[in-house]
Amino acid sequence: MSTVTSSPASSVASRLRAVSPRLAIPAGSTIGPIVAFLLACAFFTTQSSQFLSGGNLALVIQQVMVVGTLAIGQTLIILTAGIDLSCGAIMAFGGIVMAKLAVDTGMPPLLAIAAGITVCASFGLINGLLVTRVSLPPFIVTLGMLNVAFALTHIYSDEQTISGLPSELTALGNTFPLGRTDVTYGSVLMLVLFAVFAYILGQTAWGKHVYAVGNAPEAARLTGIPVRRRLLAVYTIAGAVYGIAALLLIARTGVGDPKAGQTDNLDSITAVVLGGTSLFGGRGLVIGTLIGALLVGVIRNGLQLMGVPSIYQILITGILVILAVTVDQLSRKRSQR
Amino acid sequence: MNQKPAADEKQSATQEAGTNEETGLVQPVMKARGLVQRYGPVTALDGCDFDLLPGEVLAVIGDNGAGKSSLIKALTGAARPDEGQIWLDGKEVHFKSPLDARRQGIETVYQNLAVAPALDIASNLYLGREKRRKGVLGTVFRMLDKPAMKTASARHMAELNIGLQSMGGAVENLSGGQRQGVAVARAAAWASHVVIMDEPTAALGVKESAQVLELIGKVRERGLPVVLISHNMPHVFEIADRIHIQRLGRRAGVVKPSDHTMSDVVAIMTGAVQI
Ligand SMILES: Nc1ncnc2c1ncn2[C@@H]1O[C@H](COP(=O)(O)OP(=O)(O)OP(=O)(O)O)[C@@H](O)[C@H]1O
Numbered sequence: 001m002s003t004v005t006s007s008p009a010s011s012v013a014s015r016l017r018a019v020s021p022r023l024a025i026p027a028g029s030t031i032g033p034i035v036a037f038l039l040a041c042a043f044f045t046t047q048s049s050q051f052l053s054g055g056n057l058a059l060v061i062q063q064v065m066v067v068g069t070l071a072i073g074q075t076l077i078i079l080t081a082g083i084d085l086s087c088g089a090i091m092a093f094g095g096i097v098m099a100k101l102a103v104d105t106g107m108p109p110l111l112a113i114a115a116g117i118t119v120c121a122s123f124g125l126i127n128g129l130l131v132t133r134v135s136l137p138p139f140i141v142t143l144g145m146l147n148v149a150f151a152l153t154h155i156y157s158d159e160q161t162i163s164g165l166p167s168e169l170t171a172l173g174n175t176f177p178l179g180r181t182d183v184t185y186g187s188v189l190m191l192v193l194f195a196v197f198a199y200i201l202g203q204t205a206w207g208k209h210v211y212a213v214g215n216a217p218e219a220a221r222l223t224g225i226p227v228r229r230r231l232l233a234v235y236t237i238a239g240a241v242y243g244i245a246a247l248l249l250i251a252r253t254g255v256g257d258p259k260a261g262q263t264d265n266l267d268s269i270t271a272v273v274l275g276g277t278s279l280f281g282g283r284g285l286v287i288g289t290l291i292g293a294l295l296v297g298v299i300r301n302g303l304q305l306m307g308v309p310s311i312y313q314i315l316i317t318g319i320l321v322i323l324a325v326t327v328d329q330l331s332r333k334r335s336q337r
Numbered sequence: 338m339n340q341k342p343a344a345d346e347k348q349s350a351t352q353e354a355g356t357n358e359e360t361g362l363v364q365p366v367m368k369a370r371g372l373v374q375r376y377g378p379v380t381a382l383d384g385c386d387f388d389l390l391p392g393e394v395l396a397v398i399g400d401n402g403a404g405k406s407s408l409i410k411a412l413t414g415a416a417r418p419d420e421g422q423i424w425l426d427g428k429e430v431h432f433k434s435p436l437d438a439r440r441q442g443i444e445t446v447y448q449n450l451a452v453a454p455a456l457d458i459a460s461n462l463y464l465g466r467e468k469r470r471k472g473v474l475g476t477v478f479r480m481l482d483k484p485a486m487k488t489a490s491a492r493h494m495a496e497l498n499i500g501l502q503s504m505g506g507a508v509e510n511l512s513g514g515q516r517q518g519v520a521v522a523r524a525a526a527w528a529s530h531v532v533i534m535d536e537p538t539a540a541l542g543v544k545e546s547a548q549v550l551e552l553i554g555k556v557r558e559r560g561l562p563v564v565l566i567s568h569n570m571p572h573v574f575e576i577a578d579r580i581h582i583q584r585l586g587r588r589a590g591v592v593k594p595s596d597h598t599m600s601d602v603v604a605i606m607t608g609a610v611q612i
């Protein structure tokens with residue numbers, strides 16, 4: 001975990017250094033999200049004595065684990081200047097596939113999980129093929145795929161919630177004690193995934209290529225980066241990550257629910273945007289996405305503790321999203337002198 | 338992937354000046370005949386020929402839209418010509434991508450498309466050829482050797498006298514000239530065969546232009562031939578050994594700066610005189 005904790009910190013430091021002489025926040029910076037997150041935490045700490053307890057923070061992480069995991073895949077795609085509207089629907093279908101195979105066909109649970117993740121990765125692959133081979137805009141491709149996956153979920157499940165799942169499918173919902181706090185395995189898995197992708201994006205050549213493809217596709221092509229192959233991999237890997245999110249979803253709810261995850265596509269985009277990643281591609285950090293997801297979680301949780309109606313949480317999140325994309329646009333314009 | 342920039346290896350890439358049996362002339366390092374490149378209704382190259390001799394600086398000049406950049410793209414695999422043949426050291430080549438050309442030691446600074454602005458200098462210099470750590474970190478975990486890349490990049494930039502305060506920031510925070518310097522430095526660092534620059538001094542001031550010209554001289558001293566596209570006649574006459582004049586998608590002629598005046602060359606370029 002040491003690489004994980006040091007990489008965002010050091011990149012933040014280097015970004016701070018880059019910013020200070022120009023007194024401008026560069027596009028894709030994680031400073032804003034961190035400040036917003038700390039401010040939110042400070043505010044809720046003054047408002048509720050329960051907020052800053054281990055149990056409550058573990059709850060926040062558990063509440064964001066599904067959207068947070070989806071948002072990892074979403075980050076990869078947005079870094080390439082794409083967008084994925086189909087992530088929640090793909091996850092829902094993957095979850096139904098896992099549940100149905102394990103319960104109805106009696107397939108060994110681990111095999112059912114693998115099958116579900118493979119199905120999700122295949123959806124991602126198809127998205128990627130349509131984007132790279134047919135040159136369709138990601139927005140349209142994934143809008144279509146959203147409907148396809150949504151319909152397939154309802155057809156395949158026959159609109160029925162699947163219960164009586166084998167324990168392997170819900171194991172990630174179990175907890176273990178950490179100090180005096182109970183932490184779910186699923187929360188840990190999400191954090192590990194963030195660490196893995198922070199490493200891949202920040203420390204490997206493949207990660208550099210993802211940034212280059214999103215930032216300057218033609219320059220990337222001319223330097224010899226296989227742009228289409230990188231894009232295809234990004235969409236496929238994102239699909240596989242949605243498959244893992246499907247498993248977390250099942251673990252949290254304990255059932256296979258065809259109606260699950262219907263707004264999660266927008267929630268995942270919210271997390272990415274709040275995390276400071278640029279919708280124009282090529283700038284941002286996956287750790288920012290984690291902070292973005294936690295920010296949404298903290299606001300929801302804090303307002304709940306204060307007894308504020310939940311509709312205000314949506315209002316505040318909406319305002320923050322608009323603020324975040326405004327900062328993104330302004331800082332991008334400034335850097336395009 | 339773990340190669341070093343050619344300049345690191347101090348390799349002398351001097352070309353063996355082999356002779357062409359048929360003509361008895363020096364064999365060109367790069368040669369093209371009858372290149373045709375169409376973009377929809379536009380014919381950018383209309384049967385264009387090209388010859389680059391060992392160790393020379395060849396300037397390519399021509400009006401806007403004459404097909405200079407199209408010629409470079411066809412020669413370096415960035416675009417695939419509709420017709421025509423290309424030879425490298427006498428062997429016919431069919432580059433399918435810019436990577437194929439780079440693998441042959443041909444480095445190109447493309448007009449306006451040189452760098453990824455959001456990435457830092459070291460990432461740009463090593464883009465597509467990143468250096469990995471030694472041992473398990475590199476082989477299993479694929480970890481980039483960022484310190485080594487940064488140190489080597491700083492050295493390359495210093496060699497070119499491109500004054501930079503820091504190597505860490507994104508390239509977009511540099512001035513236009515410094516940005517161009519990064520692209521030129523990358524080409525010079527990696528080339529082991531041919532260097533091609535499409536208007537490298539277009540965005541540069543007097544001092545920076547002079548540095549790029551000096552750099553071209555250094556590359557020639559290493560024995561590498563250089564193709565320089567430029568609209569700046571004094572530069573061309575200062576540095577070029579031969580001048581390829583491009584007009585309406587074809588080679589209108591090749592002249593030596595010593596044999597012709599600037600106004601002769603302009604006359605050929607505009608079609609007022611034919612040779
Ligand atoms: N990708 C493209 N799509 C369509 N047309 C193109 C493309 N690239 C070049 N052309 C056309 O081909 C012709 C030659 O263009 P090219 O860029 O090779 O000219 P050039 O000699 O490099 O000009 P300049 O001095 O302005 O750089 C022009 O008419 C241009 O409009």
Ligand SMILES: [Mg+2]
Pocket residue numbers: 405406407448535
């Ligand atoms: Mg041009």
